Amino acid sequence: TPAAGRIEFDNVTFGFPGAETPVINSASFVAEPGKTTAIIGSTGAGKTVLLNLMLRLYDPQQGSVTIDGAPVDKLTRAQLAESISLVPQRPYLFGGTIATNLRFGRTDASDDELWEALRVAQGEDFVREKELGLDEPVSQGGTNVSGGQRQRLSIARALVAKPLVYLFDDSFSALDVATDARLRAALPDATEGATTIIVAQRVSTITEADQILVMEGGEIVGRGTHDELLTDNEVYQEIVRS
Numbered sequence: 052t053p054a055a056g057r058i059e060f061d062n063v064t065f066g067f068p069g070a071e072t073p074v075i076n077s078a079s080f081v082a083e084p085g086k087t088t089a090i091i092g093s094t095g096a097g098k099t100v101l102l103n104l105m106l107r108l109y110d111p112q113q114g115s116v117t118i119d120g121a122p123v124d125k126l127t128r129a130q131l132a133e134s135i136s137l138v139p140q141r142p143y144l145f146g147g148t149i150a151t152n153l154r155f156g157r158t159d160a161s162d163d164e165l166w167e168a169l170r171v172a173q174g175e176d177f178v179r180e181k182e183l184g185l186d187e188p189v190s191q192g193g194t195n196v197s198g199g200q201r202q203r204l205s206i207a208r209a210l211v212a213k214p215l216v217y218l219f220d221d222s223f224s225a226l227d228v229a230t231d232a233r234l235r236a237a238l239p240d241a242t243e244g245a246t247t248i249i250v251a252q253r254v255s256t257i258t259e260a261d262q263i264l265v266m267e268g269g270e271i272v273g274r275g276t277h278d279e280l281l282t283d284n285e286v287y288q289e290i291v292r293s
């Protein structure tokens with residue numbers, strides 16, 4: 052079968068060297084192509100570490116992470132980067148221009164593709180306002196760009212790369228609710244067919260997800276749709292109330 056971007060965690064346990072308790076404890080789930088998997092849970096629950104395990108920033112002590120059946124530890128980080136685009140919790144911009152930053156994952160992208168990605172990422176307006184548009188200089192670390200703009204450029208960069216798998220680590224919580232809603236309305240078309248994994252803080256960001264994983268203390272303590280979890284998961288109910 053052709054590469055599709057199906058991610059499977061099978062009984063994955065990971066702890067940082069020297070730490071007594073694991074940060075991820077016996078995690079099993081499947082994230083399917085064409086579907087959105089959301090991850091929610093309190094700070095320190097292990098959401099970022101879970102995403103980083105897919106990119107092999109760390110390797111688990113137990114269990115396996117596979118993409119389309121292939122163990123990720125048989126792939127190099129460069130190979131993984133071709134299949135998976137991560138929008139990190141703290142996005143990073145390189146010294147260059149807006150265009151060079153957006154083309155980081157795919158250097159042959161046309162200007163039209165960059166504008167389309169910016170439109171979806173809700174970054175089109177602020178780039179159009181720049182005197183040089185796509186050629187506007189960006190300083191190393193993106194210090195001449197606001198935090199929200201950096202976030203949107205980082206989302207647009209992932210869209211330009213057209214990966215099999217998108218990982219959004221808390222990419223929408225810094226956006227105001229209306230912008231978050233517009234972005235999520237545009238996202239399904241832009242990411243069609245891909246595996247989308249969204250770490251979120253706001254429940255409103257993920258109510259439409261095909262599958263929601265609830266994390267607490269490194270464990271997946273609930274899974275289901277929004278309606279299912281509202282009915283039967285106390286941790287999720289608590290998150291909704293807070």
Ligand code: DCP
Pocket residue numbers: 067074092093094095096097098099100101140221
């Ligand atoms: N941790 C660690 N060393 C690191 C990164 C994390 O010891 N280099 C610990 C801190 C937490 C746990 O791992 O106890 C999980 O960290 P995560 O970053 O995965 O937590 P979240 O992403 O869920 O939290 P947040 O919502 O604050 O981003």
Ligand code: MG
Pocket residue numbers: 098099100140220221
């Ligand atoms: Mg995190």
